[in-house]
Amino acid sequence: MAHESFEDHATAEYLNEHFVSVKVDREERPDVDAVYMEAVQAATGQGGWPMTVFLTPDAEPFYFGTYFPPAPRHGMPSFRQVLEGVRQAWDTRRDEVGEIAGKIVRDLAQREISHQGDRVPGEEELARALLGLTREYDPQRGGFGGAPKFPPSMVLEFLLRHHARTGAEGALQMAQDTCERMARGGIYDQLGGGFARYSVDRDWVVPHFEKMLYDNALLCRVYAHLWRATGSDLARRVALETADFLVRELRTEQGGFASALDADSDDGSGRHVEGAYYVWTPERLRAVLGDADGDLAAQYFGVTDEGTFEHGQSVLQLPQQDTLFDAAKIASVRERLLDERRRRPAPGRDDKVVAAWNGLAIAALAETGAYFERPDLIEAAVGAADLLVRVHLDEHARLARTSKDGRAGANAGVLEDYGDVAEGFLALASVTGEGVWLDFAGLLLDHVLTRFADPDTGALYDTAADAERLIRRPQDPTDNATPSGWTAAAGALLGYAAHTGSEPHRAAAERALGVVTTLGPRVPRFIGWGLAVAEALRDGPREIAVVATGTTPDKSTTALHRTALLGTAPGAVVAVGAVGSDEFPLLADRPLVEGRPAAYVCRNFTCEAPTTDPERLRTALNEH
Structure with a gap:
């Protein structure tokens, strides 16, 4: 519509004469987008x-x-016809229009979640959620549901x-198979790392080529956790390549992530085309690599004469097992292709730094750096965290939603910003x-308790109590492309409570998880993070304290600390x-053991005997 209608002079002139036009950036103002999207969905049954x-x-x-199209099409009125109809209704039937608007607002007010369940999710709800996911799982291709995926x-x-x-093996199998299919598909950048927004087909072959910070932060963490659970070489490679993509392609001069x-x-001909930076033909491969290596690359990456994308072009995939090919030769091929691709005109970058998405990136880079002993990734996480503190936090520890070029934007942070950061x-x-x-983290979560939570019910809102007033205070516990603000806050509240023993924070987390009890068994695909937080709650979560002999960690302390971080207990701190x-x-009150560094593992107010042995610690953390 931007190209067809908004940039059309006649349409723009009509709009400017009869309307006040407002274009909303839903990344800057997710609250505005949410309330009106809810109105559209309530009235029409669908949105988008x-x-x-x-x-x-x-x-x-x-x-x-x-x-709305620029001309009538397939039974749809043109945008100009819609504008003329709305103008006529406003001029001739304004009272009727006001009644309709008032009814819509009243109906939206009744949709508020004031009561989200009396208890936290138990084993029955989590089992039913798993069963629901199993029914929607695509066993041939991985993932859930059909296209787009x-x-x-x-x-x-x-x-x-x-x-x-x-220990449910079915759960691990679904995760493993989905991760492998995505990593081998065209949705994953086989040369530069990182994932595209989604696949237009069920087989993960043809992506919508946009690369989002939030997708890559979340998936980097998932693949790192998959490696932690299984030792998979593929998961290790994808986690590290995705982390490197984040730092190389999305890190801004100020240290945040675009x-x-x-x-x-x-x-190359002056036309902007989707996927132009990423696609190949057999001829292009041979031109870069020579005939023999070009044919090898075509076989390895699934590049065909017919093409897997448009106009005989192919998106690179890994359709065959890596072991069938010489690793050194493939590494050389990949590096030469990447060098050639860097000479192509690169996609534009949106340099806006969104607080919530940077919070996701900080968690992913910190953990990936720790697991794979990459201090540079941890440093990148610290750099982004420093930017959020310096630029996004004001003197009252209130978050700005976005920044650009090191300057905070005018829009206030929403619940997902506080939870994810x-x-x-x-x-x-x-x-x-x-x-x-x-x-x-405690300063941010204090705002969650005082400004985003209903003091009577514990229900959470997407905007603060003192935020700009909209027709309705938005409130949505379900996940979209990222964890909802509701479940993100619940997870952070639970983790902070485990660190500090704060009963108010734990109680707030448990109240927030009541909605997962209701929604988890019914729509598990759309409250996955809430289910993940519920797993942490069921496990304790476990609290691990590693005490050292001094401020400079020695080898024993480092071994215990690394073992603690590599433990698979859900949500452990x-x-x-x-x-x-x-x-x-x-x-506090954790002494050394015989003068040596020691690890203490506790959960639900019960602590095991401390250990100085990393192997004993690993066993304690990985038992069900």
Whole structure:
């Protein structure tokens, strides 16, 4: 619609004469997008983007839809016809329009979630959620449902945690197979790492080529956790390649992470075409590599004469097992192709830094760096966290939603910003042993308790109580492309409570998880992060304190700390520091054992005997 209607001079002139036009960036203002999308879905039974909404001067919606063509088509009126019809209704039937708008607003008000369940999810609800996922699972291709297929990141995290806690092999198998199919498909960038937004087909072959920060942060963490659970070489490679993609392609000069890379780019002839940067033909491969290596690359990456994309071009995949090919030769081929691709016009980058998505990236990079002994990745996580503290946090520890070029935007952070950034800070605290990140997480979660939670019911809202007033205060516990603010906050609250013993934070997490009791068995695909947090709650979560002899970790402390981080217990928190340190509450009253560094494992107010042996610690953390 931007090209067809908004850039059309006659349409623009009519709009400017008769309407006040507002274009909403839903990354900047997810709250505005949410309330009007809810109105569209309530009235029409479906939603989507572009979303077209006509409002009264009081911002109450009275007519809406999604896409309107520039000329009548397939029974749809043109956008110009819609504009003329709305203008006529406003001029001649304004009272009727006002009644419609008022009814819509009243109906939306009744949809508020004031009561989300009396109890936290139990074994029955989690088992029913797993059964529901099994029914929707695609056993031939991995993933859930049909085309288009989106990476089910939060569901995969639930499956890994459920397996870790219960030993359910079916859960692990669904996670493994889905991760392998995605990693071998065209949705994954086989040269540069990183995932595209989604696959337009069921087989993960043809992607929508846009690369989003949030997808790659979530999937980097999932593959790192899959490696932690299975030792898979493929999971290790994908986790590291995705982490390297984040740092190489999305890190800004200020240390944060940009939102996205565009799907389209110049195809070399001056036209912007989707996928131009990523696709190949056999001829192009041979031109770069020579005939023999070009044919090898075509076989290895599934590049055919017919093509798997458009106009005889192919998206690179890994349709065959890597063991059938010489590893050194493939490494050389991949590097030469990547060098050649760098000479192509690159996709544009959206340099907007979104707080929530950076929180997800911080957690992923911190953990991936720790697992694979890549301090550079941990440093990148710290750099992004520093930017959020310096630029996004004000003197009252309130978050700005976005920044650009090191300057905070005007829009206030929403619940997902507070939840995801707190989650990132908690992961960073566990990895670095720096208690300041736990403190910052606590400041953010205090806002969740005081400004985003209903004091009577514990229900959570997407916007703060003192935020700009909209026709309705948005509130949605279900996941979309990222964890919902509701479940992200629940997870961070639970982790902070495990670190500090704070009963108010744990109670708030448990109240928030009541909605998972209701929705988990019914729509598990759309509340995966809530289910993952519920798994952490069922497991305790476990609290691991590693006490060291001094502020400079020795080999024994490092071994215990690394073992603690590699434990698969769902949602476990880790504190490491010198004996007597006050940086982490978990270190209090934890002495050395015979003068040696020791690890303490506790859950549900019960602690096991401390150990100085990493193997004994590993056993304690990985038992169900």
